[in-house]
Amino acid sequence: MSLDDASTTEIRHFAETVLLSDDLDLKLRRCRTPFVDTAPGVAVRIEVPGRPAHLPFAPRRTAPGMPGAEALREPQKRAIAHHIMANHELQACEVMAFVLLAFPDAPSAFREGLARIIDDEQRHTRMHAERAAALGQPFGSLPVNCYIWKQTTSYQSVLDYLAGLPLTFENANLDHTIEFEAAFLAAGDERGAAVMRRIHEDEIEHVRFGLEWLRKLKGAGQSDWEAFAGHLHWPMRPAKAKGDTFHRGPRVEAGMDSDFLDRLEHAPFE
Numbered sequence: 234m235s236l237d238d239a240s241t242t243e244i245r246h247f248a249e250t251v252l253l254s255d256d257l258d259l260k261l262r263r264c265r266t267p268f269v270d271t272a273p274g275v276a277v278r279i280e281v282p283g284r285p286a287h288l289p290f291a292p293r294r295t296a297p298g299m300p301g302a303e304a305l306r307e308p309q310k311r312a313i314a315h316h317i318m319a320n321h322e323l324q325a326c327e328v329m330a331f332v333l334l335a336f337p338d339a340p341s342a343f344r345e346g347l348a349r350i351i352d353d354e355q356r357h358t359r360m361h362a363e364r365a366a367a368l369g370q371p372f373g374s375l376p377v378n379c380y381i382w383k384q385t386t387s388y389q390s391v392l393d394y395l396a397g398l399p400l401t402f403e404n405a406n407l408d409h410t411i412e413f414e415a416a417f418l419a420a421g422d423e424r425g426a427a428v429m430r431r432i433h434e435d436e437i438e439h440v441r442f443g444l445e446w447l448r449k450l451k452g453a454g455q456s457d458w459e460a461f462a463g464h465l466h467w468p469m470r471p472a473k474a475k476g477d478t479f480h481r482g483p484r485v486e487a488g489m490d491s492d493f494l495d496r497l498e499h500a501p502f503e
């Protein structure tokens with residue numbers, strides 16, 4: 234077990250706290266000292282994250298589905314949307330912590346970058362939880378699913394993770410955040426819209442991080458697209474990496490080239 238001193242935080246210790254603690258405040262506690270990776274430890278694959286008693290993963294199909302754009306005019310439906318998205322963000326924290334524990338031999342620069350992104354995901358979780366609570370649905374007051382978490386079983390390498398989370402879920406969120414920002418603005422909910430805008434801006438950086446590490450780790454002679462598509466495991470597939478409306482601008486900002494963008498834009502949904 235690694236130790237933190239007053240001036241640094243060991244990445245493994247941080248990942249263990251985020252993933253294994255059943256105290257939500259601890260899972261979401263911001264790390265205020267620089268990360269160090271001097272004791273990455275042995276590889277462990279955690280099957281179920283630690284969660285507080287009021288936030289377990291619910292049985293399949295028992296968590297509420299995402300309300301449609303029109304329904305979001307109602308505050309109660311926006312509360313449900315924020316509650317669902319808080320659980321998405323919490324799962325992002327947990328999946329990233331899983332990767333830190335499962336792949337201790339990954340380059341330290343990757344591990345440090347990922348730890349810093351968890352800091353963003355913790356903040357996103359808190360922002361959605363605050364909006365859900367303000368609209369009448371405190372975090373943990375509804376059942377939540379494990380859709381994002383359960384993909385971890387297919388992550389046998391860092392490349393699998395990069396294809397599966399930053400380049401699929403976070404990539405799709407570049408579109409979803411714009412859709413929700415517009416829906417919240419249409420409802421006159423400026424605070425909810427501001428949350429979506431902030432997350433959108435962070436997500437561009439998270440996708441960029443995923444793409445940059447895909448380029449560093451992919452096989453010699455592979456294109457970005459070949460590495461991405463080749464490391465996706467069903468039911469993940471390229472079409473899962475976009476929303477209903479494909480936004481090219483944020484993906485250009487994240488560093489995707491025109492070949493990758495064209496293939497993603499035209500990836501079939503079936």
Ligand SMILES: [Fe+2]
Nearest residue numbers: 322325354357
């Ligand atoms: Fe996030």
Ligand SMILES: [Fe+2]
Nearest residue numbers: 403435436439
């Ligand atoms: Fe993210």
